[in-house]
């Protein structure tokens with residue numbers, strides 16, 4: 001059995017424990033397969049595979065889990081820094097290949113997950129999300145740790161969500177993340193449609209249970225709402241419903257939901273609302289929202305979109 005602790009990766013211990021438990025809850029003979037988007041070096045994959053194996057021996061010759069990842073990134077981009085740091089940590093640098101101006105880390109994943117790919121219980125699918133197709137008829141568990149924006153989540157919704165059944169589980173790993181505004185909004189529409197419900201939260205992960213069929217019609221309806229809604233308004237509903245729930249480390253993860261609204265206010269020039277998002281995010285950890293003088297000055301700069309001259313010129317042109 002592969003030890004997830006030995007695999008450098010990005011998910012926290014509490015998320016690893018939950019993925020293990022979710023894997024262990026699956027009866028591989030009765031339930032559908034497991035699909036993961038965003039495996040990286042395989043830490044999260046190993047947690048789920050260990051859970052599957054602890055419930056029943058993985059002697060099946062059919063894949064029980066499909067691991068999707070592009071396994072590559074730009075050699076001079078931000079993500080390459082993580083790849084290099086993690087491969088150094090695991091002393092597997094020689095397995096990261098340079099291909100033109102990109103680096104590919106599939107061999108690292110193969111190295112760590114080799115027992116499961118060899119016995120056929122785990123299948124690797126090297127693909128961009130836009131090129132990914134569902135390889136099975138029924139899905140019991142999805143761990144979604146790749147799309148950062150709705151346009152890519154929509155592809156997964158279209159091709160994979162209709163294969164989920166009542167009782168299936170979806171883990172949205174990037175839910176409590178300050179860049180995830182459109183992801184939070186799409187999940188909010190799924191929650192409001194009553195097709196999923198929240199089970200628990202762990203670090204930045206939102207764990208949900210499927211309670212009704214997620215049909216293509218419903219997904220198209222949500223897409224229309226995504227096109228016509230102002231994202232911060234939907235995020236506000238998500239925040240309001242979340243504050244009454246038990247959230248893992250709320251002082252760390254709830255402020256991120258407030259921050260996730262900022263890009264949408266910023267791009268529409270609503271700097272006063274940007275300032276309020278920052279106040280709300282900082283205020284989650286305070287009894288009252290009195291800030292120190294430096295924070296007050298910074299809030300003033302937010303309110304002008306960091307461009308007092310531009311605002312002044314507008315007033316006095």
Ligand SMILES: C[S@@+](CC[C@H](N)C(=O)[O-])C[C@H]1O[C@@H](n2cnc3c(N)ncnc32)[C@H](O)[C@@H]1O
Pocket residue numbers: 008009010011037038039040041042043044045068069070071072127128129130145146147152
């Ligand atoms: C945050 S990492 C996943 C961390 C991993 N679950 C772990 O346990 O360490 C995100 C992964 O998603 C992949 N990814 C991001 N965008 C993608 C896309 N559009 N298509 C395919 N893979 C993508 C990246 O290559 C990366 O390996």
